[in-house]
Amino acid sequence: MNALLRGLQRFLALxxxxxxxxxxxxxxxxxxxxxxLPFSTDPAVQNLYQAIEDLDxxxxxxxxxxxxxxxxxxxxxxxxxxxxxxxxxxxxxxxSCLWAGAPPLVNQAIEQAxxxxxxxxxxxxxxxxxxxxxxxxxxxxxxxxxxxxxxxTFPQSYDGTPVSQIPLMQSLRxxxxxxxxxxxxxxxxxxxEWVETAQGRFGLxxxxxxxxxxxxxxxxYYEAGQLAGLAGGMKGSADYEQLVGVPGLATRxxxxxxxxxxxxxxxxxxxxxxxxxxxxRRN
Amino acid sequence: MGALFSVxxxxxxxxxxxxxxxxxxxxxxxxxxxxxxxxxxGVSTGYGVVLVWFQILKPNLINRLLPPxxxxxxxxxxxxxxxxxxYPDQPVSLLERLAHGQFIYYVFLALGILMLFKISRKLHWxxxxxxxxxxxxxxxxxxxxxxQGALVPQLEATMKDFSGKETVVTAxxxxxxxxxxxxxxxxxxxxxxxxxxxxxxxxxxSRAAAAGRAWQGELEQRLNGLAGxxxxxxxESRVREGFKAMRVGQAQVVGxxxxxxxxxxAGLGGTPVEESLPVPGQLPTEELAPWQDRLxxxxxxxxxxxxxxxxxxxxxxxxxxxxxxxxxxEALAFPAGRPPLVQLLKSEAFPAERQPDWSLPVxxxxxxxxxxxxxxxxxxxxxxxxxQVRNLLERLAPLDGGYRAELEARLAVFAGLPxxxxxxxxxxxxxxxxxxxxxxxxxxxxxxxxxTIALHTSPDRVTPYTRPxxxxxxxxxxxxxxxxxxxxxxxxxxxxxxxxxxxxLLVVIGVCAGVFYFFFSKKHTGALGVVSKVGIAFLMMSFxxxxxxxxxxxxxxxxxxxxxxxxxxxxAGTALLVLIVALYLxxxxxxx
Numbered sequence: 001m002n003a004l005l006r007g008l009q010r011f012l013a014l015x016x017x018x019x020x021x022x023x024x025x026x027x028x029x030x031x032x033x034x035x036x037l038p039f040s041t042d043p044a045v046q047n048l049y050q051a052i053e054d055l056d057x058x059x060x061x062x063x064x065x066x067x068x069x070x071x072x073x074x075x076x077x078x079x080x081x082x083x084x085x086x087x088x089x090x091x092x093x094x095x096s097c098l099w100a101g102a103p104p105l106v107n108q109a110i111e112q113a114x115x116x117x118x119x120x121x122x123x124x125x126x127x128x129x130x131x132x133x134x135x136x137x138x139x140x141x142x143x144x145x146x147x148x149x150x151x152x153t154f155p156q157s158y159d160g161t162p163v164s165q166i167p168l169m170q171s172l173r174x175x176x177x178x179x180x181x182x183x184x185x186x187x188x189x190x191x192x193e194w195v196e197t198a199q200g201r202f203g204l205x206x207x208x209x210x211x212x213x214x215x216x217x218x219x220x221y222y223e224a225g226q227l228a229g230l231a232g233g234m235k236g237s238a239d240y241e242q243l244v245g246v247p248g249l250a251t252r253x254x255x256x257x258x259x260x261x262x263x264x265x266x267x268x269x270x271x272x273x274x275x276x277x278x279x280x281r282r283n
Numbered sequence: 284m285g286a287l288f289s290v291x292x293x294x295x296x297x298x299x300x301x302x303x304x305x306x307x308x309x310x311x312x313x314x315x316x317x318x319x320x321x322x323x324x325g326v327s328t329g330y331g332v333v334l335v336w337f338q339i340l341k342p343n344l345i346n347r348l349l350p351p352x353x354x355x356x357x358x359x360x361x362x363x364x365x366x367x368x369x370y371p372d373q374p375v376s377l378l379e380r381l382a383h384g385q386f387i388y389y390v391f392l393a394l395g396i397l398m399l400f401k402i403s404r405k406l407h408w409x410x411x412x413x414x415x416x417x418x419x420x421x422x423x424x425x426x427x428x429x430x431q432g433a434l435v436p437q438l439e440a441t442m443k444d445f446s447g448k449e450t451v452v453t454a455x456x457x458x459x460x461x462x463x464x465x466x467x468x469x470x471x472x473x474x475x476x477x478x479x480x481x482x483x484x485x486x487x488x489s490r491a492a493a494a495g496r497a498w499q500g501e502l503e504q505r506l507n508g509l510a511g512x513x514x515x516x517x518x519e520s521r522v523r524e525g526f527k528a529m530r531v532g533q534a535q536v537v538g539x540x541x542x543x544x545x546x547x548x549a550g551l552g553g554t555p556v557e558e559s560l561p562v563p564g565q566l567p568t569e570e571l572a573p574w575q576d577r578l579x580x581x582x583x584x585x586x587x588x589x590x591x592x593x594x595x596x597x598x599x600x601x602x603x604x605x606x607x608x609x610x611x612x613e614a615l616a617f618p619a620g621r622p623p624l625v626q627l628l629k630s631e632a633f634p635a636e637r638q639p640d641w642s643l644p645v646x647x648x649x650x651x652x653x654x655x656x657x658x659x660x661x662x663x664x665x666x667x668x669x670x671q672v673r674n675l676l677e678r679l680a681p682l683d684g685g686y687r688a689e690l691e692a693r694l695a696v697f698a699g700l701p702x703x704x705x706x707x708x709x710x711x712x713x714x715x716x717x718x719x720x721x722x723x724x725x726x727x728x729x730x731x732x733x734x735t736i737a738l739h740t741s742p743d744r745v746t747p748y749t750r751p752x753x754x755x756x757x758x759x760x761x762x763x764x765x766x767x768x769x770x771x772x773x774x775x776x777x778x779x780x781x782x783x784x785x786x787x788l789l790v791v792i793g794v795c796a797g798v799f800y801f802f803f804s805k806k807h808t809g810a811l812g813v814v815s816k817v818g819i820a821f822l823m824m825s826f827x828x829x830x831x832x833x834x835x836x837x838x839x840x841x842x843x844x845x846x847x848x849x850x851x852x853x854x855a856g857t858a859l860l861v862l863i864v865a866l867y868l869x870x871x872x873x874x875x
Contacts, residue, residue, distance in 0.1 A: 020309045027838070027845055073843020074836065100334045137339045140424050196432030197424070212836035216829040224440030226432075233832065234839035253842040260838040 008274035019267065026263045030255030037258050044222050045239035048207040048229025049085075051180060057090045059179035060172050064194065067186025068101030071211050075184050076105060077250035078209045078237035082182065083113035083130075085244045087122065093130040094172055096154060098142055098189050103134045103158050116246070127157070127166045134158030139189040140197045147175045147202045175202045183208040190214065195221045209236055295851040299858035302844055313866060344392060348384040355383045441790075793821035 055061070063082065067075045086093050095106050110130060113119055124130060133154040136142045145153035150172060151163045163169050172178060181204040185191040191208040195218075199206045205228055210218050212233025222230040231240050234257060237250035304319035346354070352375045359365035365373055394413040401410040799811060800818030807815040848855040 017310060023841070024845075027841055028849075031842070031845055031849055070840075073846065074839045100338055135338055137343065140421070140428065144424070193428075196428040200432050200436060201427075212832045212839060215832050216825075220437060220440070224436050226436050233835050234842065235835065249843075249846055253839065253846065256842045256845070257835065257838055260841070261835070264834060 005278055008278050011270060012274050012278065023260060023263055026259040027256040030259055031252065034252060035255045037255050039235070039238065039254055039258075041239045041242060042231075042236065044219075044230040044232075045236050046229075046243065048209070048231055049240060049243040051205065051207050051228045052085055052089060052091070052182075055089065055091055055179055058092060060092045060094065060168075060177065061086055061180045061182060062172065062175065062178035063093060063095045063182045063184065064098060065095055065102045065106045065184045066098045066190045067105070067184060067211075068099050069105065070101075071186030072105065073249070073253070074211045074234045074237060075186055075209060076109060077234070077248045078231060078240055079106065079109040079184055080112050080248060081237070081241045081244045081246050082184070082209075083110050084116050084119065084246055087113055087116075087119045087124055087130070088244075090122065092168055092171070094133065094168060094178070095131065096133045096146070096150075097135045098137075098139060099186065100135050100137075103132060106132050107158070127161065128168055131166055131168050132158040133163070140193055143175075143189070143194060143197045147198055150174055175204060178204070181206045183210075185210040185214060187211070187214065191218045191221070191227070195226050199226055209240070292854070295854040296858060299848055299851055299855040300862065302848060303855075303858050303862050306844075307862060307866065310866070314869060315862065315865060344388055344395075347388045348392065349377075349380050350383050352380070355380055358383055441794075792817070793825075797821050 052061070063086075065079060083093065095110070097103050097106060110132065114124060122129075133150075134157060136145075136153055138145065142153055151169065154163055156162050157166060175181065175198055181194075181199075183191050183194045183206065185194075185208060191210050191214065194208070195206065198204060206226070207229035208218060208221075208227050209231040210233075212235070215230070215232030215236070218227065218230055218232070221227045231237060234250050234253050238247075238254045241248050241251045301319050301322070304315045305323075307313055308316040350358075355375045356365060356373055359373070394416060397409045398413045399410070400406045400408075403409075796814050796818035798818070800807075800815045800822065802811075805811060
């Protein structure tokens with residue numbers, strides 16, 4: 001018994017660097033040797049997927065990509081799967097960004113989607129089937145501006161083409177003209193601002209993908225029906241990849257995610273056991 | 284050797300080495316971490332400055348105060364002060380550019396400059412003006428935002444039905460079908476709902492098939508599968524009735540549509556439209572007579588379900604000639620439909636200026652209304668340009684609707700027109716008509732059912748999400764459609780209801796207790812103390828849940844970094860080795 005208690009005391013005094021090392025191993029090992037642990041799809045992500053499936057061919061989808069490289073691991077896989085899904089469904093895609101770091105990531109995701117085998121034969125053309133409008137400063141003011149007149153808010157696309165010369169933009173003059181609004185959000189301004197500023201006011205059918213940290217804040221919007229679907233964090237992205245049928249970086253990261261969580265749970269449980277068992281002894 | 288030291292390799296090494304240098308802080312604070320941190324801060328600042336200049340200040344302020352040369356030339360050109368040939372070489376002076384600026388932006392520039400007075404001890408008060416402007420503007424936005432976007436919808440969402448019925452209906456609606464386990468309450472409500480569902484399915488298929496073959500093939504295929512489920516066990520008579528109605532509806536639709544099509548083809552004689560153009564008078568009206576009412580009813584019903592139509596037929600008939608040529612075509616071309624519409628159009632409900640010119644042939648009016656519909660400007664048929672027709676045809680998908688031949692025939696009576704124009708016009712008409720009908724059908728309350736059935740049964744649209752459901756459907760169709768709450772275990776139903784009610788109660792208790800915890804006007808003793816403790820327990824649980832998400836987010840970021848490193852495994856390994864050696868040497872140096 002004494003040996004056990006001594007062991008637990010040593011555990012309580014464990015150098016935190018061992019924990020970091022174990023966590024690194026837990027994450028790295030499944031990335032190198034995937035285990036393929038099963039995971040179930042969240043209903044909120046299923047609804048997001050379904051909202052896109054429900055659109056008719058040729059419907060206009062406005063995607064606001066509001067994130068930067070800091071949220072790339074969680075949201076870029078979602079964006080890649082999203083564009084692939086939208087292109088596959090032959091929907092018209094307009095992308096805007098309220099984060100300055102987003103436009104290059106958007107182009108990257110679109111390029112990746114266009115290279116997909118099932119997308120190539122569709123012969124999608126920039127400015128006709130999709131367009132990246134780039135970044136606009138102004139947070140909620142930009143949202144309100146888009147609600148009134150997107151052409152005035154984004155006078156030109158990311159590559160400098162005047163919006164009046166973009167065929168795709170002729171059918172999208174304001175937020176309300178879109179058949180679906182998708183927000184990919186890494187912080188503020190993001191889903192919260194879009195829901196509160198634009199969703200109700202302009203009657204948008206809206207779905208969102210956000211980082212895991214933001215997910216608890218956005219769940220009430222989903223529960224209240226303000227969001228038709230929600231994908232939170234890397235898990236949400238992995239769910240969506242599964243639904244679209246294009247397992248990518250997020251799906252590959254799920255093993256690592258699970259192992260990381262298991263390690264944290266194990267440390268919390270062991271730490272509590274050790275704390276309570278050695279409490280009297282320490283006193 | 285050259286490839287070994289290429290820019291890509293160097294870049295990959297730098298990425299890996301920088302990432303690992305940042306990670307090295309987890310081991311201990313060290314000069315390599317500090318170096319990477321400073322580089323990161325410096326690069327970020329530089330990037331931020333460039334971004335603010337090129338993305339914010341230059342386009343939003345500078346270019347508006349001092350427009351670029353091209354923008355000035357464009358303005359001059361639009362104002363007629365610049366000839367096209369002089370356009371590229373026209374010199375534009377700085378003064379001219381300033382003169383073409385938007386002067387209101389000097390106010391914003393001034394406000395921005397005032398902000399800089401924050402650093403002045405004497406004049407720092409001036410910085411409050413721009414701040415007041417910003418705070419005032421955002422307060423205005425936030426008030427509406429908070430009320431419209433958060434308060435009201437969130438309040439609405441908390442007004443829940445404790446019985447669990449709402450959850451059941453929502454689950455069924457979102458599922459589209461009735462998978463086992465999705466239902467859980469109120470047998471009668473379920474039975475009614477299912478009956479309505481099935482009946483609506485029959486009605487919709489009837490409308491869809493009558494409107495053309497656009498949906499028919501698809502629906503037929505899907506409904507055959509569903510209608511063959513004779514062994515559905517449904518104790519509630521309403522459910523059985525619903526299934527019966529659906530099957531009867533389907534049988535009527537399939538039979539009726541085929542018969543209708545046969546008659547139509549016989550009437551047109553199967554002759555190519557280009558060679559012999561039958562006019563409405565040549566249609567076998569006697570044989571078609573039994574169908575006229577139905578056809579008119581279907582067309583009118585479909586169109587009247589549009590918002591404009593709901594206002595009443597009398598009000599809608601005027602706009603119909605402009606907005607809904609399909610209804611006008613249907614009504615005016617059939618003897619049974621013409622009198623009531625003409626009568627309505629001539630009634631006093633319409634002002635004189637809206638009265639159509641009855642001296643013109645009916646077809647001409649139809650043509651005009653068609654063209655004004657497919658083209659935003661009122662274009663006469665004779666002025667229809669070949670280029671516009673080509674563009675239209677490119678945009679519109681080819682048609683295979685059941686009414687194509689008939690409608691082509693009607694449109695073909697536009698005398699004196701070239702064949703190409705006639706074909707283009709009829710195709711445009713058909714496309715518009717078909718799209719309109721389909722749009723209206725989709726707007727119907729049950730429209731999603733058609734889509735759901737297609738989604739669940741069409742092999743080319745099977746996705747990982749629908750595949751398990753499709754497999755379940757194929758394995759046991761009756762069981763898949765069997766409403767659990769009606770025919771399944773009542774214990775399971777009660778458990779579901781109980782869970783739902785408990786969940787709702789927990790939300791109410793948690794919210795109330797949490798609010799009481801923040802009520803500080805009375806000491807938290809006695810009953811208030813207990814409630815406060817419950818409140819803090821709920822708050823802790825919610826913080827825990829949030830923390831769980833935060834942990835997931837942080838691990839995701841670590842995974843992302845490791846994925847980046849694994850993209851260049853050799854470089855990452857080399858960088859790690861170099862860093863370990865460097866850390867070792869540095870630690871020895873520090874000890875010495």
